[in-house]
Amino acid sequence: MESNLTQELLVVEAELQDVQDQIKLLLDRQEALHKKQAELKTLLEECKLPDAAANSNISVDTVDWSGTFEWDARAYDITFNVFGITSYRANQREIINALMSGRDVLVIMAAGGGKSLCYQLPAVLLDGIALVVSPLLSLIQDQVMGLSALGIPACMLTSTTSKDDEKFIYKALEKGDVELKILYVTPEKISKSKRFMSKLEKCHKAGRLSLISIDEAHCCSQWGHDFRPDYKNLGILKIQFPQVPLIALTATATYKVQIDLMEMLHIPKCIKFETTVNRPNLFYKVHVKSPISKVVINQIADYIVSSYSNMESGIVYCFSRKECEQVARELQEHGISADYYHADMDIAAREKVHLRWSRNNLQVIVGTVAFGMGINKPDVRFVIHHSLSKSMETYYQESGRAGRDGLPSECVLYYKPSDVPRQSSMVFYENSGLQNLYDIVRYCQSKSCRRSAFFLHFGEPLQDCNDMCDNCAYGAKLEEVNVTDHAKAILSVLRSMQDLDQRATVLQLVDKLKVKMKALGAPSTPELKKEHLEQLIIQLLLDRVLKEEFQHTAYATNAYVTLGPLWKQTLDGKRIVKLDIRSGQSHIKDEKLKSSKRSRSALLEGRLDELRKDISSNHGGIFPHAVLSSQQIGALSIQKPTSVAQLGKLIGKVKAEKYGKRIIELIQQYIKAELSDGDAIAADEGEINEEIKRQRKAPVIIDSEDET
Numbered sequence: 001m002e003s004n005l006t007q008e009l010l011v012v013e014a015e016l017q018d019v020q021d022q023i024k025l026l027l028d029r030q031e032a033l034h035k036k037q038a039e040l041k042t043l044l045e046e047c048k049l050p051d052a053a054a055n056s057n058i059s060v061d062t063v064d065w066s067g068t069f070e071w072d073a074r075a076y077d078i079t080f081n082v083f084g085i086t087s088y089r090a091n092q093r094e095i096i097n098a099l100m101s102g103r104d105v106l107v108i109m110a111a112g113g114g115k116s117l118c119y120q121l122p123a124v125l126l127d128g129i130a131l132v133v134s135p136l137l138s139l140i141q142d143q144v145m146g147l148s149a150l151g152i153p154a155c156m157l158t159s160t161t162s163k164d165d166e167k168f169i170y171k172a173l174e175k176g177d178v179e180l181k182i183l184y185v186t187p188e189k190i191s192k193s194k195r196f197m198s199k200l201e202k203c204h205k206a207g208r209l210s211l212i213s214i215d216e217a218h219c220c221s222q223w224g225h226d227f228r229p230d231y232k233n234l235g236i237l238k239i240q241f242p243q244v245p246l247i248a249l250t251a252t253a254t255y256k257v258q259i260d261l262m263e264m265l266h267i268p269k270c271i272k273f274e275t276t277v278n279r280p281n282l283f284y285k286v287h288v289k290s291p292i293s294k295v296v297i298n299q300i301a302d303y304i305v306s307s308y309s310n311m312e313s314g315i316v317y318c319f320s321r322k323e324c325e326q327v328a329r330e331l332q333e334h335g336i337s338a339d340y341y342h343a344d345m346d347i348a349a350r351e352k353v354h355l356r357w358s359r360n361n362l363q364v365i366v367g368t369v370a371f372g373m374g375i376n377k378p379d380v381r382f383v384i385h386h387s388l389s390k391s392m393e394t395y396y397q398e399s400g401r402a403g404r405d406g407l408p409s410e411c412v413l414y415y416k417p418s419d420v421p422r423q424s425s426m427v428f429y430e431n432s433g434l435q436n437l438y439d440i441v442r443y444c445q446s447k448s449c450r451r452s453a454f455f456l457h458f459g460e461p462l463q464d465c466n467d468m469c470d471n472c473a474y475g476a477k478l479e480e481v482n483v484t485d486h487a488k489a490i491l492s493v494l495r496s497m498q499d500l501d502q503r504a505t506v507l508q509l510v511d512k513l514k515v516k517m518k519a520l521g522a523p524s525t526p527e528l529k530k531e532h533l534e535q536l537i538i539q540l541l542l543d544r545v546l547k548e549e550f551q552h553t554a555y556a557t558n559a560y561v562t563l564g565p566l567w568k569q570t571l572d573g574k575r576i577v578k579l580d581i582r583s584g585q586s587h588i589k590d591e592k593l594k595s596s597k598r599s600r601s602a603l604l605e606g607r608l609d610e611l612r613k614d615i616s617s618n619h620g621g622i623f624p625h626a627v628l629s630s631q632q633i634g635a636l637s638i639q640k641p642t643s644v645a646q647l648g649k650l651i652g653k654v655k656a657e658k659y660g661k662r663i664i665e666l667i668q669q670y671i672k673a674e675l676s677d678g679d680a681i682a683a684d685e686g687e688i689n690e691e692i693k694r695q696r697k698a699p700v701i702i703d704s705e706d707e708t
């Protein structure tokens with residue numbers, strides 16, 4: 001009898017195991033389908049753009065915007081002699097030609113991609129005055145200063161403009177007898193100043209309004225990450241001046257935002273130019289953030305001191321104004337030249353800090369989101385997020401302030417699960433606020449390529465990361481732990497609390513859980529640390545097993561955790577819950593790897609300098625950018641070409657007939673040195689050397705015939 005029962009039990013257990021395996025397969029499939037669903041949704045939204053175009057009878061754009069146009073010679077002359085630029089970057093030429101042809105244009109181009117030239121050059125080429133709407137005073141001031149330095153007559157009409165300047169501008173608009181090519185205004189001027197709009201009307205009637213440019217156009221859309229109410233009224237411009245070509249520019253816009261923009265600005269027939277969101281020179285990394293704030297500061301300070309000892313510029317983003325001041329103070333105590341920047345400071349104090357930093361008299365700005373648009377310092381080498389951003393867009397924008405010159409730079413995000421409710425209680429009332437926040441949390445908890453997360457988010461086909469993120473470069477050092485019992489315990493705690501009409505924050509839930517686990521005795525799964533329990537709760541939020549609810553008090557909004565749509569399935573054991581726990585080792589190893597990469601990149605920089613000098617002396621002082629753009633230079637230092645074809649792609653625009661064979665030889669020397677010296681640099685660094693060798697393929701000998 002007993003042996004029969006034992007036999008039967010074995011069969012049942014085997015069957016159960018079988019069912020478990022099937023569930024796992026189904027859950028894996030469910031995850032894959034979720035991914036596919038996200039991809040398809042993105043593609044569908046993409047399809048809507050042509051649909052919208054079809055509905056508005058747009059003729060399919062068949063013009064070759066990179067072709068020949070009557071203004072080519074003049075455009076080249078001004079680009080070279082006024083802007084000092086020798087070749088166009090991706091899409092610049094096409095955008096300029098479309099705008100010059102009188103078309104409305106929507107530009108989505110990564111930070112530092114060169115959006116300004118796309119409207120500044122046509123503004124100089126065309127007769128009359130170009131109107132540029134830009135959201136920030138500091139951004140406008142920078143642009144006007146830059147243009148004046150190039151000898152281009154530019155002015156701004158803002159709340160800070162003096163009466164005399166205002167008179168001059170109105171005279172230029174009305175009579176056209178004083179010289180003005182580009183006029184910058186804030187959106188408030190358009191929506192609030194009738195006087196300005198009537199002068200603009202006169203300028204237009206006289207045929208002198210050459211083009212309209214809307215910078216940071218994503219601010220128009222409520223779905224964008226930086227909605228500004230005054231931007232909503234900019235649709236009036238196209239209604240008032242339908243024949244004047246309008247260009248809307250932004251660094252990021254999902255398809256939803258793009259459709260919104262086209263509608264709000266009344267440019268359904270615009271031509272869209274989109275360059276990749278990929279920033280190949282940026283290394284993305286997420287650091288486990290210690291719950292002890294002193295430890296976090298020590299880590300950030302060590303990182304800055306050891307990696308950027310030559311006062312290389314950086315930004316540290318913080319969650320609140322208070323935190324911002326505290327972090328700046330503590331970094332100063334570590335001997336780092338740092339200061340804070342936030343919206344509570346008066347404009348003069350903010351400008352002073354910004355100026356010190358822009359002139360390299362201050363190494364680090366510790367800022368809140370207020371330190372945002374309009375920061376166009378090209379040589380920011382690192383952007384550290386002391387706290388989580390509120391969305392992928394915000395993080396992309398903020399981290400994107402690094403490396404605008406195309407040279408290798410780092411973006412580090414310090415993540416701890418308990419930062420999530422701090423953010424969620426701020427964003428839950430925004431359109432898709434929680435969904436956007438959970439997307440960036442997924443990015444932080446993910447073990448997949450960080451760059452791919454951006455591609456997926458912005459609906460772009462995947463591109464190679466080239467080991468320029470922590471997960472690709474060193475592999476996520478994660479241990480997968482079965483935490484189903486812990487998840488069930490969380491759910492039963494929440495259920496009994498719900499019965500008593502009680503609520504818990506993440507931290508309170510963790511405390512209650514510890515008590516419950518103790519009372520139950522040791523669970524079958526290994527004991528989890530406090531931060532891992534927090535991580536689990538956040539993962540359950542992302543998986544919709546839990547959800548957040550918010551309650552307002554007189555002083556704050558509190559985020560509570562409650563049962564989500566999928567709680568029952570999990571409590572009934574129909575779902576296996578696994579947690580990826582980061583092992584400590586990788587931290588040390590990747591720090592070592594990184595410092596090795598850095599010393600190598602410093603050497604490359606030195607060699608590049610020699611190359612620049614050599615090129616200048618051999619070619620009558622031609623600026624090296626005549627041969628290599630800063631993006632190409634950056635790409636060469638990061639991507640190691642392993643074939644002539646790949647090399648050709650990187651420096652493909654170099655023409656022997658144009659620049660002479662010697663230049664080609666010099667570039668080849670540089671590449672050969674770059675490829676062959678790397679091993680020597682890491683030679684005495686044992687483990688690191690192994691890792692670098694593993695990652696590097698065999699050097700290629702470049703045949704000069706092939707190249708030219």
Ligand SMILES: Nc1ncnc2c1ncn2[C@@H]1O[C@H](COP(=O)(O)OP(=O)(O)OP(=O)(O)O)[C@@H](O)[C@H]1O
Pocket residue numbers: 085086087088089092109110111112113114115116117251374375376378404629630
């Ligand atoms: N074709 C080019 N060749 C070399 N440098 C260029 C070219 N076009 C623009 N630049 C330079 O690149 C830098 C970034 O350009 P710009 O400020 O227009 O970028 P952006 O796209 O507006 O970036 P952001 O969104 O961060 O403001 C500037 O220093 C600009 O002079």
